Amino acid sequence: MKNAGLWFGVFVLVLGCVFMWQSLSLDYSSSIGPGPGLFPLWLSGILIGLSLLYIIDSIRKNVIHITSIMPRGKGLGNVVTILLSIVIFMIVVSFAGFVIAGTILIFMLLVREYKWYRALGLSVVIALLTFFVFQTLLDVPLPVNELGF
Known part of the structure; x- marks a missing residue:
């Protein structure tokens, strides 16, 4: 619950899923080549994959406590x-x-x-x-x- 890396990874994962869902409403290809949905679909897929790797890493190795990164004074x-x-x-x-x-x-x-x-x-x-x-x-x-x- 106090792992800031986990929460950040979940936030980026949700953001990537929203981007992917929005990119599916665009055409993947057009008559002259790639469509407007190609780039956001692939980027959101990469973002989802990297966020999953970051979540796994933050659970296994690099636990960052929220209290250690919050500013003071x-x-x-x-x-x-x-x-x-x-x-x-x-x-x-x-x-x-x-x-x-x-x-x-x-x-x-x-x-x-x-x-x-x-x-x-x-x-x-x-x-x-x-x-x-x-x-x-x-x-x-x-x-x-x-x-x-």
């Missing part, structure tokens, strides 16, 4: 901050727009290491630069607020 704080900032970004981006949500996300990540005013300045510049590159140069539509950013 500042590392745990960093992980929680990253997850929390992503959740807040997903909530805020739909009504506040990309620039404001991105500024909040980057600020939350930087304020732990920089003074608050430097973190805020960097956050605004990075969010605006990212918005400009994707919206203007790459023509990727990003969520905006009533003000257009």
Whole structure:
């Protein structure tokens, strides 16, 4: 129950099975050669095989306890901050727009290491630069607020 390798192997096995099931809905071959289902079917089959080998190996030899790989102290704080900032970004981006949500996300990540005013300045510049590159140069539509950013 505490073997992290076993749990990871089971997760990858389930993921491989889902990919294989989805790839079966695609044509394996076409009139001109291999179809769109060939590559994902073979890759998911390889993924399933490797995950089974990893599960066997993690049960027999390399038992990795979950408590030994979990972060502690500042590392745990960093992980929680990253997850929390992503959740807040997903909530805020739909009504506040990309620039404001991105500024909040980057600020939350930087304020732990920089003074608050430097973190805020960097956050605004990075969010605006990212918005400009994707919206203007790459023509990727990003969520905006009533003000257009």
